Amino acid sequence: MKTIHFYLDFISPYAWLAFDALPRALEGISHRVVHKPVLFAAMLKHHGQLGPAEIPAKRDWTYRQVLWQARQQGTPMQLPTLHPFNPLGLLRLATACDADGQPNRYVCExxxxxxxxxxxxxxxxxxxAQLAAHLGPARDAASTEVKQALQAHTDEALALGVFGVPSFRVDDKLFWGQDALPMLRAYLQGDAWFDGPDWQAPSQCGVGVRRS
Known part of the structure; x- marks a missing residue:
């Protein structure tokens, strides 16, 4: 049975789409999912990027696309009144709900x-506060240990080369995005493609131009 490390930030609509679709996408495959909350903003800063919602034209498209995709896959979705927002309170709450900082599926949902x-x-x-009362975390979400656990998840993800959410790690393979779920399924089913030359092909493709 393979273990899937699922790096997520609740600020991402794509993470919600992937989270909701994951059980169906991997139906019939023995697996274990470990949820690891991370701070997406820290990833953006680390890689020198803006988030989709920080680019006006891309922001509009992102919301339209995720609402369409939600309808297509049968996932309930309504945009929050403000986005982006500061997700730290939610990330720390979820992290506080597990002794190892790895909230279960119910908490994440x-x-x-x-x-x-x-x-x-x-x-x-x-x-x-209402959500916290409902979930009843075992630890104080504002405690140093919870903050450190969230930081550790984020640092771990960055060290592995994770650059966005949702991201999934299985063995030494990383899969990014909701649309990578079929690829993830294929890997878990033992598709030989992952042992072939195409997986390593990016390392053979040089960079032609770099923007300053």
Whole structure:
């Protein structure tokens, strides 16, 4: 049985789409999922990128696309009243719900639904307090140990080369994005392609131009 490390940030609509689709995408395959909350903003800073919602034209397209994809795959979705927002409170809450900082599927689903199924302010303190009361975390979400656990997940992801969410790690392979789920399934089923030359092909393709 393979273990899938699922790096996620609740701020990402694509992470919600992937989370909801994952059980169906991997149906019939023995696997274990470990959820690891990470701070997407730290990844963007590390790689010198802007998030999709920080580029005006891309922001509009992103919301239209995820609403379309949600309808297509049968995932409930309503945009929050404000996006992007500061997800730290939600990330720390989810992390606090497990002794190892690896929240189970129920916890992650409740947090995702808080953001993407309510059409409200996801970072509203009162709503966050209500969610915390519902989940009953075993640890204080504001504690140093919880903050350090979230930081450790983010540092781990960056060290592995993760640059966005959702990302999945299995063995030494990384899969990025909701649209990579069929590829992830193929790997778990033992597709020989992953042992062939195409997986290594990017290392043989040189960089022709670099922008300053």
């Amino acid at each position: 409740q947090v995702f639904r808080h953001v993407w199924c309510a059409a409200e302010d996801a970072a509203d303190p009162q709503r966050l």
